[in-house]
Amino acid sequence: MPRIATRLRFADRLGSWKARWAIGRDTYIVPPGLYALGSPDEDAPVIVTANYKMSYDIVRAALDGRDAWLLVLETYGINVWCAAGKGTFGTDELIRRVKQSGLERVVTHRTLLLPILGAPGVAAHEVAKATGFRVTYAAIRATDLLAYLDRGRVTTPAMHSLTFSLWERLILTPVELVQALKILLPVALVLLLVGWLSAGLSLGVSLAVALLGAVVCGTVIAPALLPWLPGVRFAVKGTIVGLLWSGGWALWGAGSLGPAARLGAVLALTVVTAYYALNFTGSTPFTSRSGVRKEMTSALPAMASALAAAVLLWGWAALS
Amino acid sequence: MHGFRYLENVATLELDAPNCIGCGRCVEVCPHGVFTLNDAKARIVDRDVCMECGACARNCPVGVISVDAGVGCASGLIAEWLQEKNWRRSSGCC
Structure with a gap:
């Protein structure tokens, strides 16, 4: 059985940073199975996590200096929360992994400690029936594990409450930004060329910067300002940030562009920002699927109309 | 979860009390304290x-308890709709 350290090395921290920027994120995995942290005996707690290496690293670092068993499930490199939603951090995989690792011969107690955000995938009563192990949902954050273990295994209200602080929002934004740029960086380059060839380099640069700024506004600025932007709808929050950016650009940065083309650009840029702000619902821990669906049924037609109006305005500007 | 609320009267959560x-x-x-x-007997105190x-x-x-659970981001839902209409085969977000 592998014995692993609870101290993270530079390579682990670099790996996490790269995964946050979507570099090698899909293959950032550790083999599933049972691991020994420190020198655990048959009474040591069994903690269950995912085989996304960042999840595994966060859990083992949180248990620094302790003896514990770490049961890593095969979630194909996906974190606990998303894997639970997909069902890979799930009942069947947990039962299979408990049996395969021979856990019942390794420990004498019959308790598995799971993260609360793993609960959407795991039916605790089915695990108990199949393995004899009782599932306890200990805490939301791995960093609360030590306090949980030390205070008689009591989940305090704070350990049971989600937070979504500025920092917790910001660390999610690089992946959003990189994924958006995969689609829109080529578009920005096309705008650069079109602007350059039609009216000189400065207009080309201005158009490309306008689009990239709109992407940053939707993927980084709107998520960062989320609780302070008015409204509950993410597309509305994005529209406000998008209008501020594109409006500012139209007033001070659009160079030789005529008023119709400028207005068209403001509409299209705002749609870009609003769309990426709306898509951030997938990264938050409080938006419901039914809510997102309801917001989309009004937001998507509005965005399509704004884009159509933008195209008409550009056509008119090109002809006149 | 203090300071964050989304659209009201949409959650599909139902409890046959x-x-x-x-x-318990x-x-x-529940990480949002929906139940007490x-x-x-369990009771829903804040469905929204x-x-x-x-x-x-x-x-x-x-x-x-029943609830329509699943992917909740725009690109994921669009991918699901496209899949339903057989226009595209793709998975969702995260």
Whole structure:
């Protein structure tokens, strides 16, 4: 059985940073199975996590200096929360992994400690029936594990409450930004060329910067300002940030562009920002699927109309 | 979760309270405090903060909770719609 350290090395921290920027994120995995942290005996707690290496690293670092068993499930490199939603951090995989690792011969107690955000995938009563192990949902954050273990295994209200602080929002934004740029960086380059060839380099640069700024506004600025932007709808929050950016650009940065083309650009840029702000619902821990669906049924037609109006305005500007 | 609320009156969460056995699992797994336990029966105290993760329904040993759980981001839902219309085969977000 592998014995692993609870101290993270530079390579682990670099790996996490790269995964946050979507570099090698899909293959950032550790083999599933049972691991020994420190020198655990048959009474040591069994903690269950995912085989996304960042999840595994966060859990083992949180248990620094302790003896514990770490049961890593095969979630194909996906974190606990998303894997639970997909069902890979799930009942069947947990039962299979408990049996395969021979856990019942390794420990004498019959308790598995799971993260609360793993609960959407795991039916605790089915695990108990199949393995004899009782599932306890200990805490939301791995960093609360030590306090949980030390205070008689009591989940305090704070350990049971989600937070979504500025920092917790910001660390999610690089992946959003990189994924958006995969689609829109080529578009920005096309705008650069079109602007350059039609009216000189400065207009080309201005158009490309306008689009990239709109992407940053939707993927980084709107998520960062989320609780302070008015409204509950993410597309509305994005529209406000998008209008501020594109409006500012139209007033001070659009160079030789005529008023119709400028207005068209403001509409299209705002749609870009609003769309990426709306898509951030997938990264938050409080938006419901039914809510997102309801917001989309009004937001998507509005965005399509704004884009159509933008195209008409550009056509008119090109002809006149 | 202080300071964050989304659209109201949309969550699909339902609890068949008369058949609840009062085990308290739903209270244990819900990260938004949607449930409380009163007189050995679960009760929904704030449906509008439900994010439809499905943890309560999955962990209810007598199956008295239901909720339409699943992917909740725009690109994921668009991919699902396209899939339903057979226009594209793709998975969702995260």
